[in-house]
Amino acid sequence: MSTTGKQLFTTLTSDGTLTVEIVDSEFPDPTGNQVLVKMEAAPINPSDLAILTGAADFENAEYSPGKVVANMPEPFNSAAKARHDQRLPAGNEGAGTVVATGDSDMAKALMGQRVACVPGNAFSQYAIADAAMCLPLGDHSSEEGASSFVNPMTALGFAENARMDGQKAILHTVGASNLGQMLVKICQEDDLALVNIVRKQDQVDLLKGLGAEHVVNSSDDDFMDQLKSAIDTTDAFYGFDPIGGGKMIDSCFKAMEQVAVSKMTEYSRYGSNQAKRMFIYGRLDFAPTTLTPSYGFGWTLSGWLLTPFLQQAGMETMMRMRQRVIDNLTTTFASSYKTKVDLEAMLTKDAILDYRQMKTGEKYLVTPWG
Amino acid sequence: MSTTGKQLFTTLTSDGTLTVEIVDSEFPDPTGNQVLVKMEAAPINPSDLAILTGAADFENAEYSPGKVVANMPEPFNSAAKARHDQRLPAGNEGAGTVVATGDSDMAKALMGQRVACVPGNAFSQYAIADAAMCLPLGDHSSEEGASSFVNPMTALGFAENARMDGQKAILHTVGASNLGQMLVKICQEDDLALVNIVRKQDQVDLLKGLGAEHVVNSSDDDFMDQLKSAIDTTDAFYGFDPIGGGKMIDSCFKAMEQVAVSKMTEYSRYGSNQAKRMFIYGRLDFAPTTLTPSYGFGWTLSGWLLTPFLQQAGMETMMRMRQRVIDNLTTTFASSYKTKVDLEAMLTKDAILDYRQMKTGEKYLVTPWG
Numbered sequence: 039m040s041t042t043g044k045q046l047f048t049t050l051t052s053d054g055t056l057t058v059e060i061v062d063s064e065f066p067d068p069t070g071n072q073v074l075v076k077m078e079a080a081p082i083n084p085s086d087l088a089i090l091t092g093a094a095d096f097e098n099a100e101y102s103p104g105k106v107v108a109n110m111p112e113p114f115n116s117a118a119k120a121r122h123d124q125r126l127p128a129g130n131e132g133a134g135t136v137v138a139t140g141d142s143d144m145a146k147a148l149m150g151q152r153v154a155c156v157p158g159n160a161f162s163q164y165a166i167a168d169a170a171m172c173l174p175l176g177d178h179s180s181e182e183g184a185s186s187f188v189n190p191m192t193a194l195g196f197a198e199n200a201r202m203d204g205q206k207a208i209l210h211t212v213g214a215s216n217l218g219q220m221l222v223k224i225c226q227e228d229d230l231a232l233v234n235i236v237r238k239q240d241q242v243d244l245l246k247g248l249g250a251e252h253v254v255n256s257s258d259d260d261f262m263d264q265l266k267s268a269i270d271t272t273d274a275f276y277g278f279d280p281i282g283g284g285k286m287i288d289s290c291f292k293a294m295e296q297v298a299v300s301k302m303t304e305y306s307r308y309g310s311n312q313a314k315r316m317f318i319y320g321r322l323d324f325a326p327t328t329l330t331p332s333y334g335f336g337w338t339l340s341g342w343l344l345t346p347f348l349q350q351a352g353m354e355t356m357m358r359m360r361q362r363v364i365d366n367l368t369t370t371f372a373s374s375y376k377t378k379v380d381l382e383a384m385l386t387k388d389a390i391l392d393y394r395q396m397k398t399g400e401k402y403l404v405t406p407w408g
Numbered sequence: 409m410s411t412t413g414k415q416l417f418t419t420l421t422s423d424g425t426l427t428v429e430i431v432d433s434e435f436p437d438p439t440g441n442q443v444l445v446k447m448e449a450a451p452i453n454p455s456d457l458a459i460l461t462g463a464a465d466f467e468n469a470e471y472s473p474g475k476v477v478a479n480m481p482e483p484f485n486s487a488a489k490a491r492h493d494q495r496l497p498a499g500n501e502g503a504g505t506v507v508a509t510g511d512s513d514m515a516k517a518l519m520g521q522r523v524a525c526v527p528g529n530a531f532s533q534y535a536i537a538d539a540a541m542c543l544p545l546g547d548h549s550s551e552e553g554a555s556s557f558v559n560p561m562t563a564l565g566f567a568e569n570a571r572m573d574g575q576k577a578i579l580h581t582v583g584a585s586n587l588g589q590m591l592v593k594i595c596q597e598d599d600l601a602l603v604n605i606v607r608k609q610d611q612v613d614l615l616k617g618l619g620a621e622h623v624v625n626s627s628d629d630d631f632m633d634q635l636k637s638a639i640d641t642t643d644a645f646y647g648f649d650p651i652g653g654g655k656m657i658d659s660c661f662k663a664m665e666q667v668a669v670s671k672m673t674e675y676s677r678y679g680s681n682q683a684k685r686m687f688i689y690g691r692l693d694f695a696p697t698t699l700t701p702s703y704g705f706g707w708t709l710s711g712w713l714l715t716p717f718l719q720q721a722g723m724e725t726m727m728r729m730r731q732r733v734i735d736n737l738t739t740t741f742a743s744s745y746k747t748k749v750d751l752e753a754m755l756t757k758d759a760i761l762d763y764r765q766m767k768t769g770e771k772y773l774v775t776p777w778g
Contacts, residue, residue, distance in 0.1 A: 089677040117702045121675045282701055305491045307459040308713055318705070326698040331652055331691045332487045335711030343678055343705040 041065045041074060041138070043163030044381055044406065045127060048090055052122045054115040056094045060104035060381045065164040070140040073148050073155075073169050078180035080132030080160035081373065082384070082393050082402040083188050084280065084320050090128045090161075092118065093324055096390045104382045106390065114324075129160030129404070131187040133180035136172070137164075145169040152176075154183040161381065163406045173360055178367055184403060185216075185373035188344065190363040191356075192319065193220040195347050196278050197228050198355065203315070207231035209269070209277030211286050212322075213253060214241035214398050216373055222250045223370040231272035235265070235286070241398070256286075265293040270300075275312055278342065280320030287316050287339060288329055295333035309334015317342035322396055376400040380408040411435045411444060411508070413533030414751055414776065415497060418460055422492045424485040426464045430474035430751045435534040440510040443518050443525075443539050448550035450502030450530035451743065452754075452763050452772040453558050454650065454690050460498045460531075462488065463694055466760045474752045476760065484694075499530030499774070501557040503550035506542070507534075515539040522546075524553040531751065533776045543730055548737055554773060555586075555743035558714065560733040561726075562689065563590040565717050566648050567598050568725065573685070577601035579639070579647030581656050582692070583623060584611035584768050586743055592620045593740040601642035605635070605656070611768070626656075635663040640670075645682055648712065650690030657686050657709065658699055665703035679704015687712035692766055745773040 045063040050056045068074045082090070092114060099108035110118065133154045139145040153172040157165035175183040200208050208225065212218050213234025222245060225232040233252045234245050245253045252272060254264035268274070275294050279287055291314055298312035314337040318327070329339070348356045363371050376399070379389055384404055393402045415433040420426045438444045452460070462484060469478035480488070503524045509515040523542040527535035545553040570578050578595065582588050583604025592615060595602040603622045604615050615623045622642060624634035638644070645664050649657055661684055668682035684707040688697070699709070718726050733741050746769070749759055754774055763772045 085677075113702075120669045120672070121677075124675055126675065126677075288696075299490045302490070305494055305496065307455075307491075307496075308715075311716065321701045324701055326658075326700045328696040328698050329709075330483075330696045331694055332483075335688070335713040336716070338708060338710040339699075340708040341705030345678075346681065346706070 040067060041164055045159060045162035045164075046129070046381055046384070047125045048128055049123070049125045050092075050110055050115070050118055050121055052119075054110040054112070056092065056108045056110045058090065058106050058385060060385065063162070065166060068138050068140045068145065068166055071142040071145050071169045072140045072166050073136045073145050073153075073172060074138040075134040075153060075155050075157065075165050075167050075172075076137045077132050077134040077160060077162055077165050077406050079134070079184035080129045080404045080406070081185045081188075081375070082404060083130060083185075084322060084396050085188060086128055086130055087394055087396065088321065089121075089126060091390060091394050096387065096394065099387070101385070101387050104385060106385045127159030127162065129162065130158060131156050131185065132160035132165070132404075133175060133183040133186070134165070135180075139169070142169065148172055148174065152178070152180060152183070154186040156187050161384065161404055161406070163381075173364055175364075175367075181403065182367055182372075186363050186367060186371065189217045189373065190220060190371040191348070191359055192344050193217050193224055194359045194362065195344055195351075196221060197224050197230055198351060198359070199347060200230060200276055203276065205276045207233070207272040207274035207276065209233040209235070209274040209290060211235045211277065211279040211281060211290065212398070213245055213250070215280070216399070216401060217280075219245070219248060220371055222248045227370070231274060233265070233268040233272055233274045233277075262289065262293060265289070266297050269293055269297045276315045278317050278319055280318075281323045282318045282321040282327055283323030283325030285328055287318070287327055290316055291329070291333040291337050295337075309336060312336060313338070315340075319343070373401065374399070375403040378403045378405050380404070381406050410437060411534055415529060415532035415534075416499070416751060416754070417495045418498055419493070419495045420462070420480055420485070420488055420491055422489075424480040424482070426462065426478045426480045428460065428476050428478075428755055430755065433532070435536060438508050438510045438515065438536055441512040441515050441539045442510045442536050443506045443515050443523075443542060444508040445504040445523060445525055445527065445535050445537050445542075446507045447502050447504040447530060447532055447535050447776050449504070449554035450499045450774045450776070451555045451558075451745070452774060453500060453555075454692060454766050455558060456498055456500055457764055457766065458691065459491075459496060461760060461764050466757065466764065469757070471755070471757050474755060476755050497529030497532065499532065500528060501526045501555065502530030502535070502774075503545060503553040503556070504535070505550075509539070512539065518542055518544065522548070522550060522553070524556040526557050531754070531774055531776070533751075543734055545734075545737075551773065552737055552742075556733050556737060556741065559587045559743065560590060560741040561718070561729055562714050563587050563594055564729045564732065565714055565721075566591060567594050567600055568721060568729070569717060570600060570646055573646065575646040577603070577642040577644035577646065579603040579605070579644040579660060581605045581647065581649040581651060581660065582768070583615055583620070585650070586769070586771060587650075589615070589618060590741055592618045597740070601644060603635070603638040603642055603644045603647075632659065632663060635659070636667050639663055639667045645684050647686045649686060649688050651693045652688050652691040652697055653693030653695030655698055657688070657697055660686055661699070661703045661707050665707075679706060681706055683708070685710075689713070743771065744769070746770040748773045748775050750774070750778040751776050
């Protein structure tokens, strides 16, 4: 006995043809520690778009109901060689109701409950999930719980990682994002200083309204001076960036170094001894990251991903983080959405061209049952 | 009582005027653990050029005996703001004879001996040095001992650092440099695998002649395939680069990731879990470093400098490394020079335009007494 329902698949062939389509699928009965979740809500996160749309040309794609075929330009098609000709599901996280379970006690205890989950195929009417990774939502709706993993755990991960590394301040280059707003609240609760970079005055106002102390606007003429002043006040030599491409990381390292150098009593040709650390945790901009030779040798830039961080942090830390999320789901960790779409509407031209821009505060929520 | 002699100074004023000149100077009597060294030989290392010449325009400079005045273009002049209007000595390392000492036993024991030292003003007829950092050269000449710190300790530092980080292989992007050739021998002695990148066929031949197993030529059409094959064979996911600018680091990360992905059984949108690490330890190219989004998030790029590494490694490790250098000064750690110049000849147009190119195998040796 199996269950049938609609599911989204994305396939890139070696000639650069990307097909995203809604397919009637069979879902096997859950076994062991698995549960079958009837999915009710799933956010379209930036981390989903890498596989869902990538850098394909959706302006000139072929659209039909529940299906879109687009061209993936070079060098992106070659760079994605590892996925060529594989039919992949999409959707990291979502929420729904457990309608069948495997034999394990942990799985059986979830029967009939509404849960948040991380199945990897959340853009689907059903998904098999690991009971250990399901978070019972209690009285919360699926919409409230849909985004309870990726953004909340990432924002909490930044604070955890900073403390592990002995830091008392964090810099975040996209302060006004959904995740950025969570980080403002987390840092207030945890007594961590936070330097927020935003692009517009209304984002400055938004964060100030949340009680953020240090908000600098990259559109202002004196951006670098604002940034240096905030770093000087907070000692934020440790930052997170989801943009990746362009010069933002370079600007942060420059500002950090100039603050450190201003405190040195003697000139060093090698720059300051102040350790400067930045992490790239997303790729809102696919352009190359450019790093100029203007901040010595005391810097480190790394990629940052949630899953390896959680593995490093260990199960106990992860469970503590998840409990904190559920305890504050409608406050610190509340997400908001621009609009809701069903699986078919998700693949229309208007929707794709809109959500793939990943504009701050304009996230889409997929409701697979309409 | 003090000693007088000629010394090189470099001064950058805020309007972008760089003056490098030989000045008659007074050297104080050494105290405590200090020794006064009559300097006999000092190499011009890439790490000296940052302060000596920087990015200044020596093609159109004003040359007079023992003096050159050049313009420092933007953005380099502003980036060097921290040194503006300071008269700085230059020359990290060199060798000479101890002609006076402070009161300490360690200092007094060096009286009359030929030593290698790291005074920071080695382009000078005399220098005050810390006795603890002096290496008695025994029967070796000052020319043989002049380069016994920066390159040997840096190359040994790579091997030490790799072992500290649990690595069994190193990648080096400038295999045929003086330092690169030392690294070939060190890795053979220490049973570390080494992937050497070079730019020319005669450099391939040179390294093969030293017994290097993995040498890839970046000028070959199949460079990336050669590089991937060498990484695949050695598991060199850990590399050192003195170029800094341009795309070499990007190419290394790409090759590492493609090797890692080829061993994965399942596609991941986030790339491989293989940790990839590169260090920039120099700036042969002042252009920006460009990093493309083509190797997931499992990578880290850092600056690397010898002094902080030695501080981290501790005194015992440093002493073991120095002993290894002196024991193998004319074999593993031998340096060769294109030519010798005195302090005045060092500041002629022909010399500056030549040594600032930092060509492989064309290092200058300064002999301050002619």
